[in-house]
Amino acid sequence: xxxxxxxxxxxxxxxxxELVGQERWLGPEGILxxxxxxxxxxxxxxxxxxxxGKTTLARLLAAEVGARFVPLSxxxxxxxxxxxxxDEAETEAAGGLLPAPTVVFVDEIHRWNRAQQDALLPHxxxxxxVLVGATTENPSFELVAALRSRxxxxxxxxxxxxxxxxxLDRALTHPDGVARPDVTVTxxxxxxxxxxxxxxxxRALLDLERVVRVAPPDATLGLDEARAxxxxxxxxxxxDGDDHHDVVSALIKxxxxxxxxxxxxxxxxxxxxxxSVRYIARRLVVFAAEDxxxxxxxxxxxxxxxxxxxxxxxxxxxxxxxAQAATWLACAPKSNAAYKGIDAALELVRRxxxxxxxxxxxxxxxxxxxxxxxxxxxxxxxxxxxxVVRQRHLPEGLGPQAFYRPTPYGDEKTIRExxxxxxxxxxxxxxxxxx
Numbered sequence: 001x002x003x004x005x006x007x008x009x010x011x012x013x014x015x016x017x018e019l020v021g022q023e024r025w026l027g028p029e030g031i032l033x034x035x036x037x038x039x040x041x042x043x044x045x046x047x048x049x050x051x052x053g054k055t056t057l058a059r060l061l062a063a064e065v066g067a068r069f070v071p072l073s074x075x076x077x078x079x080x081x082x083x084x085x086x087d088e089a090e091t092e093a094a095g096g097l098l099p100a101p102t103v104v105f106v107d108e109i110h111r112w113n114r115a116q117q118d119a120l121l122p123h124x125x126x127x128x129x130v131l132v133g134a135t136t137e138n139p140s141f142e143l144v145a146a147l148r149s150r151x152x153x154x155x156x157x158x159x160x161x162x163x164x165x166x167x168l169d170r171a172l173t174h175p176d177g178v179a180r181p182d183v184t185v186t187x188x189x190x191x192x193x194x195x196x197x198x199x200x201x202x203r204a205l206l207d208l209e210r211v212v213r214v215a216p217p218d219a220t221l222g223l224d225e226a227r228a229x230x231x232x233x234x235x236x237x238x239x240d241g242d243d244h245h246d247v248v249s250a251l252i253k254x255x256x257x258x259x260x261x262x263x264x265x266x267x268x269x270x271x272x273x274x275x276s277v278r279y280i281a282r283r284l285v286v287f288a289a290e291d292x293x294x295x296x297x298x299x300x301x302x303x304x305x306x307x308x309x310x311x312x313x314x315x316x317x318x319x320x321x322x323a324q325a326a327t328w329l330a331c332a333p334k335s336n337a338a339y340k341g342i343d344a345a346l347e348l349v350r351r352x353x354x355x356x357x358x359x360x361x362x363x364x365x366x367x368x369x370x371x372x373x374x375x376x377x378x379x380x381x382x383x384x385x386x387x388v389v390r391q392r393h394l395p396e397g398l399g400p401q402a403f404y405r406p407t408p409y410g411d412e413k414t415i416r417e418x419x420x421x422x423x424x425x426x427x428x429x430x431x432x433x434x435x
Contacts, residue, residue: 006206007205007209008202013060015063016036016064020167021052021163022156025156036061036065041062042152043132043150045109045135045143045154047137047138047139047155048136050200051201055105055134058134062130068102068103069105070088071107073108074108085102085104086129089101089129101129102130103132104131105134106120106133109133109134110136120147133151139153157199158199159197159199160199164194164200164204168204168208178209180215182219183221184220184221186221186223193207198274207226207230214229247266248270250266250269251267254266258331263326267322277310277318277322281303281322284325285307290336291339293334293336293339294410295412299328299329299332302329306321306322309321333411334409335407335412337406340405341404345401348403355396358393359372361375361378363375364376385429388422388425390426406419
């Protein structure tokens with residue numbers, strides 16, 4: 001006897017009218033809805049958190065335009081399988097067997113490397129296949145630019161609590177749902193499951209299936225019974241809503257406030273709430289550069305190493321390098337001087353435009369460039385005491401600038417003293433030493 005599919009698979013919508021949520025794209029004025037009305041479908045990537053309906057939507061889009069749907073997994077399938085699918089699509093298109101192109105669905109497309117993603121390009125450009133990718137990661141970081149430029153980015157939202165509740169109610173009445181005539185699921189349990197799911201429909205349906213399946217005969221399920229079955233506290237963390245931003249903000253402010261215990265608490269909240277390990281690690285990398293900076297140059301290396309370690313390990317082990325990085329960053333001396341410096345430099349560049357590079361700073365790779373004076377008068381710092389020389393390095397007309405102002409904290413104190421030492425030596429150096 002074959003095993004019964006999980007509840008989310010049994011309740012998978014069979015047409016777009018059954019799909020809950022994503023009104024931005026599928027509502028009466030939604031871009032996808034308008035495109036489907038023309039009978040066509042462009043290549044796209046569905047970007048959204050787990051449980052928001054990426055795979056289901058991909059299947060329904062293919063069905064709407066009468067296309068053959070071929071699912072691939074970026075974890076299990078590679079270029080060889082892709083070529084097989086493309087060959088099949090070309091053969092069927094040439095024979096007039098299909099009214100629409102083949103839709104190739106690549107789940108977790110961000111896991112394909114550059115070469116694998118590049119292999120998709122010619123087939124997408126020729127229209128041999130319509131590519132529908134799915135990813136939980138930002139395509140701007142995970143997809144190569146050439147492929148990304150040929151795809152519509154469809155950012156899917158986590159389902160609202162009301163939408164998840166609709167699915168739970170449907171599961172209690174659907175012929176393939178979880179209904180047990182002798183078991184009553186209370187309103188407070190349904191509301192709690194919809195809230196705890198944080199927009200993840202699959203999670204909510206699996207939780208409901210578990211609590212109903214193990215309930216004793218003639219049971220009325222309340223919150224205590226549901227918590228005992230799921231072995232999970234009612235911890236709300238919406239990965240893309242206000243809670244998400246509030247918890248991330250609390251983590252960053254705890255790190256900036258040099259409070260390692262609070263940082264660990266908010267880190268635990270993010271992990272327990274199902275936040276992406278890569279997202280957490282990225283925030284730590286940004287913090288290391290923005291808020292620790294050169295006060296402890298090792299901090300950025302610690303954060304980047306934690307990023308790679310967490311990605312390599314995955315949860316639950318990833319929590320350990322993330323915790324190591326968070327506590328190091330919280331306890332490190334702080335400086336935002338580099339962050340403020342680059343913003344000040346950017347503001348000047350945007351205000352003054354692209355000023356010419358001084359001739360003495362330009363290379364002279366050709367005789368013509370040398371004749372034009374490129375590189376003439378450049379002073380090589382290694383030929384001068386202390387490895388510094390009195391020389392202009394900014395464009396003419398900008399005047400002296402002080403974008404970077406080292407703080408007196410941590411390693412930046414040494415940098416501050418070194419810059420002051422160099423300035424003092426240059427100010428008192430006799431002209432003949434300048435050469």
